[in-house]
Amino acid sequence: MGLFGCCFPTSSTAYAPLPQSMADLTIRNLTVTPLELKLVERFEGHPTSGGGRKLGKIKDKLTGSKKPPGVSHNAQLQGEPREDSRVSFRIGPFETHATPIRTADPSREVIRLTFESAGHRYQIDVPRATRQSSVMTKLDGGPNEYTAIYVESGNCLTIFSSAHLPSWMSELRDEYHLSALSLPGTHNSPTSHVALPSVRCQAVGIRKQLDNGVRFFDVRVGVSSSSTDLPLVHAAFPVSLKGTKYFADMLKKIYAFLDDNPSETLIMSIKREGIGKGTDQDLSRILKEHYYDGKRWYTEPRIPRLGEVRGKIVLLRRHENHESLNGEFGARGWGLDGSVWPDNCEDGRLGSGIARVQDFYEVDQSTNIQKKIELIHKHLERAGEPVFALSASGNDEAPRPFFINFLSASNFFRANCWPQRIAAKANPAIIEYLCLRHGEEGKAPVGLPVGDACTGIVVTDWVGGDGDWDLIRCIVGWNAKLQLKK
Incomplete structure (x- = not known):
């Protein structure tokens, strides 16, 4: 032998x-x-x-x-x-x-x-x-x-x-909180159009991202107090140089996907940016009055179980609510609260306590990307430490927070630090980490105990280019460990 x-x-x-x-x-x-x-x-x-x-x-x-x-x-x-x-x-x-x-x-x-x-x-x-x-x-x-x-x-x-990527959530049990899942995401998700190279963050559009397993979307919109239209933006810039793209049109594509794949859910982070004069309060009012549909959206301010939100969009708001929404859900408010978002952080806590965030993005030189990669590794390790309970009871322990891990970084003034070029270094390095070190005792940077080896929400740039979805497949693949639980 x-x-x-x-x-x-x-x-x-x-x-x-x-x-x-x-x-x-x-x-x-x-x-x-x-x-x-x-x-x-x-x-x-x-x-x-x-x-x-x-x-x-x-x-x-x-x-x-x-x-x-x-x-x-x-x-x-x-x-x-x-x-x-x-x-x-x-x-x-x-x-x-x-x-x-x-x-x-x-x-x-x-x-x-x-x-x-x-x-x-x-x-x-x-x-x-x-x-x-x-x-x-x-x-x-x-x-x-x-x-x-x-x-x-x-x-x-x-x-x-090899999960069937358009419906990979169908293999997971309803009882898991979303924070127990390994969720691939995209940063500035609708920015796949012809745009300034510092503005464009994605290689392919929303529907293709969904069909290939992406389940967290980072969306930025411009807001005007005099219009209910919400143009898609990245900072002060439109996401397309060939005409304004709108939130409503993006939603139609997402709704069509969910109709085709009712086992799935997605989390959408919505933030106000751009040069519009509207406020956070205007944005929340517009969303509630003109875009929210109870059959399509989950807006309760708590982390749900998967079975509660199949076929729906889970709202993570990076904006303050209009005062008219403060009384929703027994005066607990409306939407998962990300309004107090830690800036340029290594392990920041959302003010509402629902998430821990790695979002170090101020990369001032191409060599500084190694620091970014090391911070990503550490946050993957933190995400992999918790052990998640599998119980249908409403009285069990509170769900663990999300671990949101941004792979993105950029510097508007340096071409070698634009999103595509950062992704060319970060994405292969994270594939390698997930294949070799994630979930392995003694191989992660800090040495935390290995729990369920969840990756958390991994927010990427430039996935899907030339058909390369390996990073997304690696993230989705780690959900298989949840299937071993009885």
């Missing part, structure tokens, strides 16, 4: 001596099903140019590195396997195991791994010729879907359950 009760491989060709640059493969199973690695095939690889994706080339240029975090210029598999090793490495749900399998030289080799789960076999090539994740190939029509991400810097293959 070999490591952790597994059999050492038998092979028609012995492994070559381990090169200094190579290391043993680690496999991390972040799914609810046990996996067993059964077969390892080693192929010659033909080098590709730049990983096969435009986005990879952009990341290389923006980061000033030939190797963005966790990836490399990979090889394209060719020919027949030159090694064929039958093995037996069992990896339980949310377990991590090192193996004696030598990793591939990413420019010259490809390893094909065949796993078995509940009698069915699934296959993945490591590394792939592209930089994106891969859905494992089903060899015999198995029922499960698995997504694999190979992080070269950690010599680690991380496997997630």
